Amino acid sequence: MLLYSTKNKNNQASLQEAVMKGLPDDNGLYMPEHIPQLDPEFIQNLANYSFLDIAHEVCTTLFGDTIPEADLRIILENSMDFPAPVVKLDDQKYVLELFHGPSLAFKDFGARFMAQLMSYFNRGETKELTILVATSGDTGGAVAAGFYKTPGIRVIILYPSGKVSMLQEKQLTTLGHNISALEINGTFDDCQAMVKQAFLDSELTQKIRLSSANSINIARLIPQSFYYFEAYKQLPQSGDPIVFCVPSGNFGNLTAGLLAAKMGLPVHRFIAATNANDVVPVYISDGTYQPRPSLRTLSNAMDVGNPSNFARMLDLYLGTDERSTWNNIKNMVSGYAFDDAETAKVMQLVDQKYQYTLDPHGAVGYLALDAYQQEHPNTRGIILETAHPAKFIDDVEEILGHKIEIPERLAELADREKKADYLEAEYGKLKAWLLEHS
Numbered sequence: 001m002l003l004y005s006t007k008n009k010n011n012q013a014s015l016q017e018a019v020m021k022g023l024p025d026d027n028g029l030y031m032p033e034h035i036p037q038l039d040p041e042f043i044q045n046l047a048n049y050s051f052l053d054i055a056h057e058v059c060t061t062l063f064g065d066t067i068p069e070a071d072l073r074i075i076l077e078n079s080m081d082f083p084a085p086v087v088k089l090d091d092q093k094y095v096l097e098l099f100h101g102p103s104l105a106f107k108d109f110g111a112r113f114m115a116q117l118m119s120y121f122n123r124g125e126t127k128e129l130t131i132l133v134a135t136s137g138d139t140g141g142a143v144a145a146g147f148y149k150t151p152g153i154r155v156i157i158l159y160p161s162g163k164v165s166m167l168q169e170k171q172l173t174t175l176g177h178n179i180s181a182l183e184i185n186g187t188f189d190d191c192q193a194m195v196k197q198a199f200l201d202s203e204l205t206q207k208i209r210l211s212s213a214n215s216i217n218i219a220r221l222i223p224q225s226f227y228y229f230e231a232y233k234q235l236p237q238s239g240d241p242i243v244f245c246v247p248s249g250n251f252g253n254l255t256a257g258l259l260a261a262k263m264g265l266p267v268h269r270f271i272a273a274t275n276a277n278d279v280v281p282v283y284i285s286d287g288t289y290q291p292r293p294s295l296r297t298l299s300n301a302m303d304v305g306n307p308s309n310f311a312r313m314l315d316l317y318l319g320t321d322e323r324s325t326w327n328n329i330k331n332m333v334s335g336y337a338f339d340d341a342e343t344a345k346v347m348q349l350v351d352q353k354y355q356y357t358l359d360p361h362g363a364v365g366y367l368a369l370d371a372y373q374q375e376h377p378n379t380r381g382i383i384l385e386t387a388h389p390a391k392f393i394d395d396v397e398e399i400l401g402h403k404i405e406i407p408e409r410l411a412e413l414a415d416r417e418k419k420a421d422y423l424e425a426e427y428g429k430l431k432a433w434l435l436e437h438s
């Protein structure tokens with residue numbers, strides 16, 4: 001398997017190079033040089049395959065013989081060890097629950113697969129690998145859990161101070177061992193920009209082996225495509241067009257769905273659901289892309305003002321000029337944005353109507369699917385429920401006006417001691433910290 005940089009198709013890398021470097025030197029993003037189709041017979045018979053089989057088929061189709069069969073099985077068995085069930089709300093609306101992993105967010109699929117793959121590629125290396133990761137809430141906890149105590153790899157998580165929930169913060173600041181947290185006086189976009197700058201700093205990279213664990217790393221993105229097939233498999237067949245509604249921040253999850261579609265997933269359309277951080281819905285509506293500083297919202301993991309994976313969306317649907325690229329994207333993706341008041345109101349509605357607790361991110365997804373289905377009534381939609389509602393327990397209980405269940409592994413975090421170093425949002429501060437702690 002070969003990958004190229006979205007900034008220059010001649011800048012190519014093997015899977016191992018792409019995964020271990022995270023980002024190409026030209027600050028583009030890695031994309032597979034060729035996106036192969038899954039065997040149509042396999043797709044027709046998805047119901048006969050387990051989630052693990054599906055993941056295996058997607059990987060072997062993409063990777064070819066890059067990783068020996070037996071090694072790939074082990075990587076997948078160690079990472080895809082929890083389910084992704086589809087729950088029916090009504091005949092038109094279904095929820096794909098992606099929060100049954102260790103950190104109770106969809107990022108567990110990507111983070112665990114990536115940790116396994118990196119350890120595999122890192123065998124025999126003597127120099128420690130440092131993973132830098134920026135989080136607006138959920139990535140940090142998943143990466144911390146995925147890489148915890150992984151030999152030869154340490155993880156440094158940058159998160160925006162005061163902009164993640166109390167339990168999200170505990171997930172990424174309380175593990176210790178090879179996991180460190182930096183609390184940044186800024187936004188998620190500041191954290192992400194600092195991380196990206198570190199990768200481009202040759203003085204630093206000569207001293208420290210760096211890689212990324214955000215969805216800018218292709219190893220995070222690929223496993224996120226597995227569950228689209230898994231969800232499609234679980235949906236009762238009816239012949240109505242199927243749409244996936246994806247609550248979106250950095251747009252890795254939606255891009256993984258587009259990858260699945262390119263590989264043959266029979267999906268009619270994707271719906272990009274955002275909170276007030278709506279740069280992609282605005283692009284879909286008028287063709288202008290204007291990144292701007294992120295705003296704080298209830299659905300904090302989606303508080304991203306300059307989504308990294310937008311570059312991959314453009315690459316996947318590249319036309320002959322900007323207008324045709326925009327048209328290509330519009331033909332596959334609809335966009336909707338909602339504010340916090342609408343999000344809270346729909347959480348109450350879904351709680352009362354279906355006795356189902358949505359988290360604020362899933363609620364934005366519900367709103368977007370509902371808006372789309374008002375215009376396209378004969379469709380069936382799957383909302384990606386990206387995180388367990390208990391991760392946002394204070395907001396959720398206040399909005400719903402009643403207690404919700406909290407999983408044991410989350411509840412026990414509340415009393416753990418937070419350990420994080422506080423830094424201003426300046427690249428120089430991060431560089432100095434890294435050099436001091438290398």
Ligand SMILES: N[C@@H](CCOP(=O)(O)O)C(=O)O
Pocket residue numbers: 134135136137138139140213214215216249250252253301302304308
């Ligand atoms: N929503 C994210 C932001 C980072 O996104 P990623 O998918 O690129 O890691 C978060 O929860 O941190």
